[in-house]
Amino acid sequence: MFKLLLIQVLFFLISSIPAYAHAPWGQYQVYRQKHLLIMSTIVDEPTYPYSRKLVEALNQVLPEAKARPARAKNFERVHNLFKTKQMHLVLLSKSNAKALLEGSGPFSDFGAVNVRTLYEFGEMLLLVQPDFPDSHVWILADAFKKIYDRLPGALSPEKMMSLTNLHPAVLLAIRGDSIP
Amino acid sequence: MKKIMFISILATFTVLLPLIAVADTSDQKWMTKVEVKKEGPHCINDKNCFNRYHPKIKAVAKANVGDMIILHTRDALDAEFTLNSVPADVAAIDLGLVHPMTGPVNIIGAKRGDAIEVEIVDIVPDEYGYTVIIPGFGFLRDVFTEPYIIHWQLTRIGAVSPGMPGITVPYEAFPGSIGVLPGMPEIRKILKREAALAGAGGAVLTPSPGGALPTSICGKNGTDKDECLRTIPPRENGGNMDVQQMQVGTRILFPCFIDGCGLFAGDIHYAQGDGEVSGTAIEMGTVTTLRVRKIHKGLGAKMDMPATMGNDQIIDMEPTRFYQTLGIPLKEKGEIPPTHGYLGGEKIGNLENLNEDLTIAARHAILQMIDYLVSVHGLTREQAYILCSVAVDLRIGQVVDVPNFIVTAVLNLDVFDKYRHY
Numbered sequence: 001m002f003k004l005l006l007i008q009v010l011f012f013l014i015s016s017i018p019a020y021a022h023a024p025w026g027q028y029q030v031y032r033q034k035h036l037l038i039m040s041t042i043v044d045e046p047t048y049p050y051s052r053k054l055v056e057a058l059n060q061v062l063p064e065a066k067a068r069p070a071r072a073k074n075f076e077r078v079h080n081l082f083k084t085k086q087m088h089l090v091l092l093s094k095s096n097a098k099a100l101l102e103g104s105g106p107f108s109d110f111g112a113v114n115v116r117t118l119y120e121f122g123e124m125l126l127l128v129q130p131d132f133p134d135s136h137v138w139i140l141a142d143a144f145k146k147i148y149d150r151l152p153g154a155l156s157p158e159k160m161m162s163l164t165n166l167h168p169a170v171l172l173a174i175r176g177d178s179i180p
Numbered sequence: 181m182k183k184i185m186f187i188s189i190l191a192t193f194t195v196l197l198p199l200i201a202v203a204d205t206s207d208q209k210w211m212t213k214v215e216v217k218k219e220g221p222h223c224i225n226d227k228n229c230f231n232r233y234h235p236k237i238k239a240v241a242k243a244n245v246g247d248m249i250i251l252h253t254r255d256a257l258d259a260e261f262t263l264n265s266v267p268a269d270v271a272a273i274d275l276g277l278v279h280p281m282t283g284p285v286n287i288i289g290a291k292r293g294d295a296i297e298v299e300i301v302d303i304v305p306d307e308y309g310y311t312v313i314i315p316g317f318g319f320l321r322d323v324f325t326e327p328y329i330i331h332w333q334l335t336r337i338g339a340v341s342p343g344m345p346g347i348t349v350p351y352e353a354f355p356g357s358i359g360v361l362p363g364m365p366e367i368r369k370i371l372k373r374e375a376a377l378a379g380a381g382g383a384v385l386t387p388s389p390g391g392a393l394p395t396s397i398c399g400k401n402g403t404d405k406d407e408c409l410r411t412i413p414p415r416e417n418g419g420n421m422d423v424q425q426m427q428v429g430t431r432i433l434f435p436c437f438i439d440g441c442g443l444f445a446g447d448i449h450y451a452q453g454d455g456e457v458s459g460t461a462i463e464m465g466t467v468t469t470l471r472v473r474k475i476h477k478g479l480g481a482k483m484d485m486p487a488t489m490g491n492d493q494i495i496d497m498e499p500t501r502f503y504q505t506l507g508i509p510l511k512e513k514g515e516i517p518p519t520h521g522y523l524g525g526e527k528i529g530n531l532e533n534l535n536e537d538l539t540i541a542a543r544h545a546i547l548q549m550i551d552y553l554v555s556v557h558g559l560t561r562e563q564a565y566i567l568c569s570v571a572v573d574l575r576i577g578q579v580v581d582v583p584n585f586i587v588t589a590v591l592n593l594d595v596f597d598k599y600r601h602y
Contacts, residue, residue, distance in 0.1 A: 028275060031315030031325065037271060048268065068326075070271035073260065077272060084390075087272070 032086055036065040036140075038126070039081060039090040041072040043106070047091045050124055050152075054091070057147050062139065075106040083113050088129045090115075097125040101165075116167035119144045120160065122153025134169040134180040141173035214243040215250040216282055218465075223258050223280035223393055229446075231258075231280050231391070232398040232408035233417065235363050235438050239286035242440070248301065249443070249470045254280040255463045256356065256447040261310045263331050270312050270327035276391025279357050279411040279420060279447040286440025287472050292363060295479035296441050297489075299431045301469040303353040305334045309450050309464035311566050318459030319546065320565065322518045328562045332450065332462050339450055339462050339570075344563055347595050349451045349462065349570050352497050354426040356449045356461060357411065358470075359418025359486070360434045361442030367407050370415060381522035385410040411447075418486045422461070424452045427497065430490035431473060435480030445470065451570050455589075457546055458569035499592035505552065506577065507545025508584040509537035517543060533583060541587040542574050549589040557596070571595050 038054055040047035051069045058067040070087065072078045079100070081087040092100060099105035103112030115127040118140060128137060148154040157174045160166070169180055216228050223229035228240045243249050258277040261269060290296050313328035315321075332339040338348035362370065371387075378384035389405040392398035398408035414421040418434055426432060434441065445468055452461030511517065513532050516525045519539050534540050549572055553564035568589070577586030 028314060028316040031327075032271070039272060040268075042269075051268075068271060069268040071266065071268040072272040073269065077274060080274065081272060 029086065032070075034066065036062075036067040037070040037087055037089065038067060039070045039072055039078065039087040041075065041078050041090075041092070043074050044093050044096050046093065047124060050121060051091050053151060054121075054126070057150055058140075058143060061143050061147055065140075076110060079107055079110040079113060082115070082127075082129070083110075085129060088132050089118065090127050091121075091124055092127060093124055097127055100127070115165075116170075117163055117165050118167055118170060119148075120155045120163060121151055124153075128167055130167070132167075134167075134172075137167045137169035138173045138179045141167075141170040142179075145174060211248045212244070212246065213248045213250055214241050214285065216241050216252065216285065218252040218254065218282070221259060223254060223277065224395075226280075228252075228282055229254065229280050229393065230284075230398075230444075231277060231393045231411060232387075233362055233411065233419070234367065234397055234404050234408045235361050235442070236397050236404055237284060237361060237394060237442070239284050239440055239442060241283075241285045242288055243285050243443075243472065244288050245472050245475060247471065249285055249472070251282040251285075251445050251468045251470065253282045253355075253446045253448050253466045253468050255306075255310075255465050256280075256460065257312075257463065259465070261312070261329065261331075263308060265310070265329055265331070267327040267329055270314060270329055273314070274391055275314075276388060280393075281357060281411070281444040281446040283444030284361055284440075284442035285444070287443060287475065288440075290436050290441040290472075290475050291439050291477075292436055293478055293481040294436045294441070295433050295476040295483060296360070296436060296443065296472050297431050297433050297474045297476065298358070298443065299471045299473050300355065300358075300426060300428050301471050302467075303355075303428055303448060303469075304467040305336065305351070305353060305448075305450055306465040307334055308332070309334050309339060309462040311458060311460050311462055311570055313458050313562065313565065314460070318565075318569075319455065319457040319519075319543070321459075323547075324458070324562065324565055326562075328566070330563075330566050332464075334450055334462070334464060344559075344567065347567065349595055350592075352424060352427060352451045353466070354424050354428075354449055354452075355445045355468065356422050356447035356452070356463075357418075357420045358426070358432065358443075358445040359421075360436060360444070361438050362409065362415070362417045363437035366416060366437050367409065370409060371407065374413075383522070385412050416485055420447065421486070422449070422452065422456050423488070424449070424454060424497070425490065425494055426488055427490065427493040429493050430488055433476070433479070433483065433487045433489070435483040435486070437480075443470070443472070453568060453570055453572040453574070455542065455546070455572070455574035456569055457572070457574070458565050460569065462570050499590070499594050501593040503549075503552065503591045503593055505545045505548035505589045507541040507543065507548065507587045507589065509534040509540040510544050511540055519543075535583040536579070536585050538576065538579070538585050538587055541585050542589075545574065545587050545589040546572070549591060553591070567591075567595070 038051045040051040048071045055067040118126045118128040145157045219226040258280045309332040311330045330343040374384045389400045448466040450462035550564040553559045573590045
């Protein structure tokens with residue numbers, strides 16, 4: 001009961017950023033902060049359709065997150081929105097996720113970005129900003145732990161434990177530790 | 181015998197050939213042209229494109245009075261969308277790229293303090309256009325909070341969309357943005373007053389180097405990055421005026437703030453209602469032709485703002501049938517619309533009726549129009565908002581009958597049948 005209350009409080013905090021911020025572009029940032037946006041990209045084809053599945057599943061178990069898909073037009077936009085922390089989550093194929101981390105391949109012109117893995121879905125990884133609050137990461141990992149069998153290709157929580165570069169709060173959630 | 185026939189045929193051709201050549205008029209020329217083409221897919225790839233205002237931005241061409249200035253222009257969001265775009269794409273756009281302008285073109289003989297009279301000669305639309313709802317932007321940004329996109333298929337007969345079945349929006353193109361470069365005195369004055377407004381909570385975009393072009397002047401390491409004006413607000417130099425009466429055939433007087441004036445255009449709209457309430461019109465790329473008809477010596481120094489001159493263009497745009505809603509400054513008790521947040525809520529928050537307030541009256545009128553489009557024409561609320569943005573005109577009824585000034589919303593009912601061309 002306490003946990004549920006805490007979850008509600010946390011997502012209320014995300015969504016309670018003043019909607020009356022005045023600068024029009026500032027309001028656009030407010031939208032990005034009010035919703036849990038899962039970024040994908042057109043040029044990494046499987047990511048957008050899968051991000052929609054993630055959004056649908058998340059909104060069933062975490063309606064407070066108000067999850068939405070956001071599709072970047074190319075890898076440069078992915079890099080820009082992630083590096084500037086306008087987006088906190090991005091779904092990429094494994095090879096592109098590695099390239100983002102290393103600043104190689106399609107990201108070689110833009111540089112490396114520090115990322116952590118939040119969950120693995122078959123050939124795709126959901127990446128998160130390393131400084132995204134531990135509590136938020138825990139809530140999301142806990143949600144995936146509950147719904148992974150509804151998401152095609154998603155690793156079981158047990159197998160997730162063996163991944164490298166996991167966000168530390170993911171391990172806490174999978175082990176059943178309390179929310180940080 | 182064959183030889184005689186061959187000679188006869190040859191002779192006939194020889195006689196007729198000049199006549200055939202004369203019959204083709206395409207080689208008859210009288211225009212002098214200055215053409216500024218697009219280079220590359222986006223503004224960043226194009227030396228003829230910029231998206232901030234500063235007098236140091238160099239002219240890419242020069243033109244004489246009377247020359248046809250042909251500008252290949254980009255859409256407001258710099259080719260962000262395609263026919264396959266979805267609302268999720270609107271959530272991941274880069275607003276630092278707004279608005280790509282083509283130019284500037286210096287007008288030979290124009291000096292600071294003069295005014296140039298610019299005629300809009302022609303606007304050739306791309307095949308594709310779009311209208312979007314951008315979260316946090318637009319007149320009803322507190323009501324329509326989710327991203328949305330409508331794709332338009334454009335011809336000069338009308339704009340149609342699979343997302344707006346049964347609707348054809350007539351072609352009434354004009355430059356959303358057209359203007360001249362500000363000078364340094366204007367830049368300083370504008371920055372000062374806009375900073376003061378921003379400090380008071382106003383909706384102001386201060387200089388921002390992210391995505392700014394040209395990078396050498398306005399980008400992150402640009403020489404003048406703190407003085408490059410954003411293109412969103414219209415100002416004394418024109419720019420993003422979004423005034424649909426600036427149709428082909430009209431002439432706009434611009435005061436010149438630098439020698440050569442620095443004429444530019446972009447963000448051309450296929451059609452737009454007065455108000456552009458969703459924040460976007462039917463946005464498109466074009467080939468737009470302008471012509472400077474006259475330099476008015478010394479006139480610019482006496483002008484506050486640009487002015488438009490026209491003939492019957494304003495009549496041609498009028499609907500033959502219309503539906504009109506009437507708005508007065510009414511709102512819900514406790515409601516503080518986003519346009520009024522910076523004024524503070526203490527005084528107006530609990531009022532249902534505001535005093536002599538055209539903005540709230542316009543809001544009242546457009547909300548009623550959306551209700552009408554939904555209930556009578558079966559549109560979704562998002563479709564209705566989009567249609568209001570491209571085909572509904574907000575007009576001032578009166579500004580005397582205190583406290584209830586009236587703004588009306590006029591829907592061109594022709595969109596439902598007159599121009600249909602499936």
